[in-house]
Amino acid sequence: MTSDAYTLIPHEQLSSDALEGVIEEYINREGTDYGEIEYDFATKKQQVLNQLQKKIAFIVFDHDSQSVSVMHKDELA
Numbered sequence: 001m002t003s004d005a006y007t008l009i010p011h012e013q014l015s016s017d018a019l020e021g022v023i024e025e026y027i028n029r030e031g032t033d034y035g036e037i038e039y040d041f042a043t044k045k046q047q048v049l050n051q052l053q054k055k056i057a058f059i060v061f062d063h064d065s066q067s068v069s070v071m072h073k074d075e076l077a
Helices: 016-030 041-053
Strands: 006-009 057-062 067-072
Touching: 016 041, 016 067, 041 057, 041 067
Parallel strands: none
Antiparallel strands: 006 057, 057 067
16 A cells, blocks of 8 residues: 555565564554553564554555554554
């Protein structure tokens, strides 16, 4: 799927190292609000991977910034 601003990249098409790098960079850059409970980095990585697998979040290539990131499905609408 593409739009003028971004292209979706199926996470299954990335190598495990590339996927891990995208997820780690996303967590480090964006951070995440987990409410009252603070999760360790490994747990955060697994949560993002679960969201990708359930199609709640997607890996996108942003044409304007020429970068790859993770976006929640609600941000893509």
